[in-house]
Amino acid sequence: MSKVFVAGHRGMVGGAILRQLEARRATGEALTLLTRSSSELDLTDQQAVRDFMQAERPDQVILAAAKVGGIHANNTYPADFIYKNLMIECNVIHQAFAAGVRKLLQLGSSCIYPKAAPQPMQENALLTGTLEPTNEPYAIAKIAGIKLCESYNRQHGVDYRSVMPTNLYGPGDNFHPENSHVLPALMRRFHEAAQQGLEEVTIWGSGTPRREFLHVDDMAAASLFVLGLDKANYDANTDPMLSHINVGCGSDVSILELAQLVADVVGFAGRIATDPSKPDGTARKLMDVSRLDQMGWRARIGLEDGVAETYQWFLANAEALRT
Known part of the structure; x- marks a missing residue:
């Protein structure tokens, strides 16, 4: 019986990972799943995280908890983004180690790469140039998380991994009119514009930047795939000094x-x-x-199908999202 702690299970990614773990358990896999809401366990509180890890002693930890947001949120709350994410990573990763956890997976972000990184961005582009200013505090925090995992691996011989997702979307996304990412923000704006019979909607920026989008269910599947790789296979496909792996679909749109x-x-x-x-x-x-492709995993959900599914989820939950 393996005991798995999913930190951030109420978030979009953590929720998708939990659903897939629950499906595995339902088919007979021996899993005990641990979850705590933010009101039950404040991951920025070192003592609280220490007490939890020592009491529960999980076998594996999936760190999907983070403070996230779009350009507006990152520009408005830079101190919150760097402080909260650093504290979450430091507390969860260190206290997991102190409680004897040998296997951990933390989720990062594609914003860790330099603004002018060659496209498509490879893992070895990390720390080779200046970050995008609009989300630099958040990016620095996520880079620190990668280096925490890498350093604990080097010093203590544990198996702590990091996956760097591209832009994610799907059920459970944040549709706040100001603090959400681009895809859910557009979905809400166009939905409301259609309801109001508006003739025009103006989007931020020139419209020319290109972005890659991955459905959250694909991200969850990739995360569990990487976590489930045996250490020999993982090390054979990854530079030991690069403990992070990109996760995306490999194509983008403007x-x-x-x-x-x-x-x-x-x-x-x-x-x-x-x-x-x-x-x-x-x-x-x-x-x-x-x-990741060489390791044997590829995304399965196309953008059009994924957006259509997400819109159906949005409609089903519209009343709860009226904020």
């Missing part, structure tokens, strides 16, 4: 193309205008996923 796709799915038939006075962020962010 923000304007994404907006049109979302508008079509939602049923908004009006014009889509751009506002170049608003920040674009990095011109392109495409992950090189060849390392």
Whole structure:
């Protein structure tokens, strides 16, 4: 019987991982699943995390908890983003080690790579250039998480891994009108515009930046795939000094193309205008996923199908999302 702690199980990614673990348990896999909400366990509280780890003694830890948001949120709350993410990572990773956890997986972000990193971005681009200013505090915190895992592996011989997802979307996403990422923000705006009969919707920026999007169920599957690799196989496919692995679908679209796709799915038939006075962020962010591909995993959910499924989830949960 393996005891697995999923930190951040109420978030989009953590929830998807938990659903897949529950499905495995339902088919007979010997799993005990541990979860705690933020009100039950504050991961920024060192003593609370220590007490939890010592009492529960999990065999494996999946760190999917983080403070996340889009360009507006990162620009508005930079101190919150760097402080909370650093504290979560330091507390969970160190206290897991102190409690004897030998296997851990933490989720990072593609924003760890330099703004001008060659495209598609390979794992070895880390720390080779200047970060995108709009989310630098968050990126620095996630880089620290990678280096924490890498350092504990080197010094203590544990098996702590990091996966770096591209932009994620899907059921359980944050649809807040100001603090959400681009895809759910567009979905909510086009949905409301269609309901109100608006003739035009203006999107932030020029619409030309290109982004890659991965459905959260694919991310959950990739995370469990990487966690389940035996150490010899994992090390054979990964530079020992690069303890992180990119996770994506390997293709991207422009923000304007994404907006049109979302508008079509939602049923908004009006014009889509751009506002170049608003920040674009990095011109392109495409992950090189060849390392994960060589290990035997590929994304399965196409963008159009994934957006359509996400919109159905949004409609089913619209009342709860009215904030």
